[in-house]
Amino acid sequence: MSKLTKNQKAAYEKIEAGKAYTLKEAAKLVKEITFAKFDPSVDIDVRLGVDPRKANQMVRGVVSLPHGTGKTVKVLALCTPDKEAEAKAAGADYVGLDEYIEKIKGGWTDIDVIITMPAIMGKIGALGRVLGPRGLMPNPKSGTVTMEVGKAVAEVKQGKIDFKVDKYGIVHTSIGKVSFDENKIVENTREFMATIMKLKPTTAKGTYVKSIYLSSTMSPGIKIEPRSIDEN
Numbered sequence: 262m263s264k265l266t267k268n269q270k271a272a273y274e275k276i277e278a279g280k281a282y283t284l285k286e287a288a289k290l291v292k293e294i295t296f297a298k299f300d301p302s303v304d305i306d307v308r309l310g311v312d313p314r315k316a317n318q319m320v321r322g323v324v325s326l327p328h329g330t331g332k333t334v335k336v337l338a339l340c341t342p343d344k345e346a347e348a349k350a351a352g353a354d355y356v357g358l359d360e361y362i363e364k365i366k367g368g369w370t371d372i373d374v375i376i377t378m379p380a381i382m383g384k385i386g387a388l389g390r391v392l393g394p395r396g397l398m399p400n401p402k403s404g405t406v407t408m409e410v411g412k413a414v415a416e417v418k419q420g421k422i423d424f425k426v427d428k429y430g431i432v433h434t435s436i437g438k439v440s441f442d443e444n445k446i447v448e449n450t451r452e453f454m455a456t457i458m459k460l461k462p463t464t465a466k467g468t469y470v471k472s473i474y475l476s477s478t479m480s481p482g483i484k485i486e487p488r489s490i491d492e493n
């Protein structure tokens with residue numbers, strides 16, 4: 262095991278072994294144990310009592326965080342000419358169609374989200390090898406394939422994220438930045454967890470939320486008491 266740095270040691274010393282903190286305590290603590298010189302993301306890891314191998318236990322959804330993620334999201338709108346002005350007005354960084362499809366075929370993926378229209382998915386299907394591994398393929402379930410292009414662009418720019426459980430039964434995503442005040446971290450976490458609860462599969466047996474951990478990009482994880490999520 263590699264030797265802990267001075268800052269890592271200080272971070273671990275602030276976390277009480279085996280303790281489950283309230284959400285408010287964790288939101289405060291994650292700021293105290295982060296010593297990075299940049300502004301790291303605040304991440305949440307939720308272990309669920311589901312079997313992701315079963316289609317009827319797949320947990321996937323979208324959530325609009327009240328305070329956004331703090332990240333600058335680069336959006337490409339692949340749309341027909343009649344939707345271009347709408348996409349630009351909503352804040353899309355890149356707007357067009359065939360020229361961007363050709364760029365992506367050539368390996369260009371300097372974007373975070375692609376918004377497109379149902380009629381265009383036939384053209385985009387050929388980009389699966391490039392977009393799929395990078396998680397960039399538009400999907401109706403995540404709201405990125407829609408006729409309301411402008412609305413979809415605006416929501417992504419304002420902090421809408423999509424997530425899904427991995428093969429180990431864990432949902433991992435960023436819900437803010439360490440520079441956020443504690444209340445913003447708490448409110449974003451509550452909104453995310455409320456969405457997770459709404460998505461509970463009817464076929465899931467036993468405990469649904471097994472554990473919740475909050476961390477920053479380079480910090481240890483802080484265990485959260487699930488019952489504290491709804492406490493004022």
